[in-house]
Amino acid sequence: MPAFTAHQLYRVGKGILMELGATEEEAEIVTRFLVKANLAGHDSHGVIRIAQYAKGIWKGEIVPGSATEVVVETPSSALLNGNWGFGQVTGFRASKIAIEKARSSTVSVICAYNCNHIDRLADYTMMIAENGMIGIAMANSVKIVSPYGGIDRMLSTGPLSYAFPTEKEVPFVLDIATSVCAEGKIRVSLHKGEKLPHKWIIDKNGQLTDNPSDLYEGGAILPFGGEVGYKGFGIGLAIDALSGILGRSGVAYHDNKRGNGVFMEAINIESFMPLDQFKREMDELIRTVKKSRPMPRFKEIMVPGEPESRSERQRIKKGVYIAEKTWEELTDVAKTLSVDIEKCLN
Amino acid sequence: MPAFTAHQLYRVGKGILMELGATEEEAEIVTRFLVKANLAGHDSHGVIRIAQYAKGIWKGEIVPGSATEVVVETPSSALLNGNWGFGQVTGFRASKIAIEKARSSTVSVICAYNCNHIDRLADYTMMIAENGMIGIAMANSVKIVSPYGGIDRMLSTGPLSYAFPTEKEVPFVLDIATSVCAEGKIRVSLHKGEKLPHKWIIDKNGQLTDNPSDLYEGGAILPFGGEVGYKGFGIGLAIDALSGILGRSGVAYHDNKRGNGVFMEAINIESFMPLDQFKREMDELIRTVKKSRPMPRFKEIMVPGEPESRSERQRIKKGVYIAEKTWEELTDVAKTLSVDIEKCLN
Numbered sequence: 001m002p003a004f005t006a007h008q009l010y011r012v013g014k015g016i017l018m019e020l021g022a023t024e025e026e027a028e029i030v031t032r033f034l035v036k037a038n039l040a041g042h043d044s045h046g047v048i049r050i051a052q053y054a055k056g057i058w059k060g061e062i063v064p065g066s067a068t069e070v071v072v073e074t075p076s077s078a079l080l081n082g083n084w085g086f087g088q089v090t091g092f093r094a095s096k097i098a099i100e101k102a103r104s105s106t107v108s109v110i111c112a113y114n115c116n117h118i119d120r121l122a123d124y125t126m127m128i129a130e131n132g133m134i135g136i137a138m139a140n141s142v143k144i145v146s147p148y149g150g151i152d153r154m155l156s157t158g159p160l161s162y163a164f165p166t167e168k169e170v171p172f173v174l175d176i177a178t179s180v181c182a183e184g185k186i187r188v189s190l191h192k193g194e195k196l197p198h199k200w201i202i203d204k205n206g207q208l209t210d211n212p213s214d215l216y217e218g219g220a221i222l223p224f225g226g227e228v229g230y231k232g233f234g235i236g237l238a239i240d241a242l243s244g245i246l247g248r249s250g251v252a253y254h255d256n257k258r259g260n261g262v263f264m265e266a267i268n269i270e271s272f273m274p275l276d277q278f279k280r281e282m283d284e285l286i287r288t289v290k291k292s293r294p295m296p297r298f299k300e301i302m303v304p305g306e307p308e309s310r311s312e313r314q315r316i317k318k319g320v321y322i323a324e325k326t327w328e329e330l331t332d333v334a335k336t337l338s339v340d341i342e343k344c345l346n
Numbered sequence: 347m348p349a350f351t352a353h354q355l356y357r358v359g360k361g362i363l364m365e366l367g368a369t370e371e372e373a374e375i376v377t378r379f380l381v382k383a384n385l386a387g388h389d390s391h392g393v394i395r396i397a398q399y400a401k402g403i404w405k406g407e408i409v410p411g412s413a414t415e416v417v418v419e420t421p422s423s424a425l426l427n428g429n430w431g432f433g434q435v436t437g438f439r440a441s442k443i444a445i446e447k448a449r450s451s452t453v454s455v456i457c458a459y460n461c462n463h464i465d466r467l468a469d470y471t472m473m474i475a476e477n478g479m480i481g482i483a484m485a486n487s488v489k490i491v492s493p494y495g496g497i498d499r500m501l502s503t504g505p506l507s508y509a510f511p512t513e514k515e516v517p518f519v520l521d522i523a524t525s526v527c528a529e530g531k532i533r534v535s536l537h538k539g540e541k542l543p544h545k546w547i548i549d550k551n552g553q554l555t556d557n558p559s560d561l562y563e564g565g566a567i568l569p570f571g572g573e574v575g576y577k578g579f580g581i582g583l584a585i586d587a588l589s590g591i592l593g594r595s596g597v598a599y600h601d602n603k604r605g606n607g608v609f610m611e612a613i614n615i616e617s618f619m620p621l622d623q624f625k626r627e628m629d630e631l632i633r634t635v636k637k638s639r640p641m642p643r644f645k646e647i648m649v650p651g652e653p654e655s656r657s658e659r660q661r662i663k664k665g666v667y668i669a670e671k672t673w674e675e676l677t678d679v680a681k682t683l684s685v686d687i688e689k690c691l692n
Binding site: 109242245 | 570
């Protein structure tokens with residue numbers, strides 16, 4: 001597994017995407033977020049996606065150069081049509097609009113449809129938090145999660161993200177699937193030939209199982225919450241309603257569902273209290289919670305965003321290891337497009 | 347256990363509260379929400395609370411007649427000081443302001459501090475949903491929940507509620523603690539001398555246990571999510587930041603923390619799409635999800651708000667059974683205040 005610097009990955013990704021027809025702005029936004037995911041330790045959301053995006057462009061599912069259209073708008077809200085451009089570009093523009101509108105209107109809600117794979121929600125809520133606001137984001141996609149007590153796929157993994165600005169502490173950023181785990185984790189176990197760590201899925205007959213292949217033979221992922229899974233299910237349903245119905249992207253169980261429906265919100269802290277004070281109090285919350293004595297099998301308390309921030313520090317120093325198969329796929333795409341990988345790496 | 351009609355309970359509650367110094371408006375709001383909780387099947391949030399509120403008033407912790415002050419305000423936000431009036435009155439006024447502001451500004455965020463026990467968040471989000479909007483509410487209170495992987499109490503049970511208007515289906519209303527269960531459930535098990543259904547708490551040394559008394563001997567309730575409890579913990583932390591820091595009520599671990607910090611939000615659907623269409627699509631989402639085949643040990647799929655709605659229909663028909671001890675406490679308070687219970691019941 002070769003290791004690369006973030007800058008090398010960024011140049012490779014940008015080179016490929018521009019050759020695929022992306023504008024410089026698009027290629028920059030998409031690659032920056034993909035490489036950020038790799039740095040954060042979420043390789044499933046990193047440059048591994050480039051080969052998938054190339055296929056999407058060749059099939060006409062991703063349309064480089066698409067404008068993000070404002071369909072309906074008020075001073076504090078907007079409904080966007082992503083016109084099937086890059087998901088990250090739609091997401092980036094939605095966050096920018098959310099920030100601008102919350103700057104003058106305190107709170108803003110931006111929804112988007114016809115939006116391709118938006119990748120990590122944390123990227124957008126962090127953008128909002130970096131502007132002194134509280135960022136909230138949700139998304140839906142295709143059905144793969146069962147309702148609590150049910151067998152059939154009805155919901156998507158429905159991710160949810162909150163980000164809050166801090167002063168000296170690592171910014172608080174939560175980014176979770178509302179299913180017990182993301183589909184990517186199950187695929188990884190399948191490829192490794194391993195069982196899942198717990199019975200996180202059901203087979204096609206509704207029996208709990210830790211065999212990852214059962215998911216791909218008509219099974220479903222459980223909503224998160226275990227024996228109180230109605231809580232994860234309830235939040236998942238709320239996310240489907242906010243991003244699928246209010247956001248006009250369609251709910252998860254629709255047969256023609258693709259891409260992500262997006263719900264994004266910004267809350268301008270200065271309308272409630274001085275931003276400095278808010279940040280100091282966030283720091284204090286994080287520090288105090290981390291002081292809790294750990295349970296027997298834990299080493300320490302980690303707050304949301306902390307594992308990613310540690311990974312980033314380490315990978316900036318040591319480089320990002322890319323799996324052989326991922327690198328092969330990337331170089332194959334580069335060859336097809338006559339992109340000079342060696343040049344990007346130097 | 348005597349059974350009463352909702353109207354009887356309402357008259358008893360209102361009679362007692364007015365004798366305790368509540369204005370007619372306050373007594374009406376508080377009793378209406380308490381009786382609604384009984385009808386919904388959540389007796390822990392119902393008229394059982396009246397004796398507790400009486401003690402609160404006698405101790406000076408609840409101040410009947412308090413004005414709800416607007417401390418800071420924009421066209422789409424407000425920070426309220428409840429001045430330690432009845433929590434439900436602060437909550438009711440916050441929802442009204444949220445609705446008014448979202449009517450003209452599409453989205454609104456209202457926070458409140460110095461707020462006594464606000465009771466079920468569903469009451470407020472439902473108020474918002476009845477006005478054709480999406481209602482979101484969160485609250486924090488005193489620490490009783492451990493961080494994921496930690497032993498010490500740091501967070502409150504941090505409830506979270508979402509309500510969406512529907513056309514023909516029962517309104518979608520989620521109202522959950524972000525701990526694995528509410529403290530009230532553990533107290534009920536303790537009083538019945540029963541074990542908890544699962545190891546939902548830890549003892550003072552951080553060992554998982556199903557013995558409810560361990561909670562009251564220095565233990566803590568776990569955040570919800572089981573082996574992915576970092577998700578419930580993360581949402582709980584976000585709620586503490588929104589209601590405790592942005593809402594100025596103080597975070598849960600503060601030693602002098604009391605009452606509820608409140609975060610409330612309204613989103614005006616009409617700014618995104620016709621309300622009728624939204625309601626029809628919510629109906630379709632609910633109906634489709636309920637069509638999932640149930641898992642072996644389940645009879646059907648229930649959506650958020652459905653168990654409460656069924657309980658309400660049944661209890662309106664058959665009456666509300668009040669536990670002997672609760673009724674004794676209520677009649678004791680009534681006697682102390684020379685409230686004629688018999689008259690209220692006729």
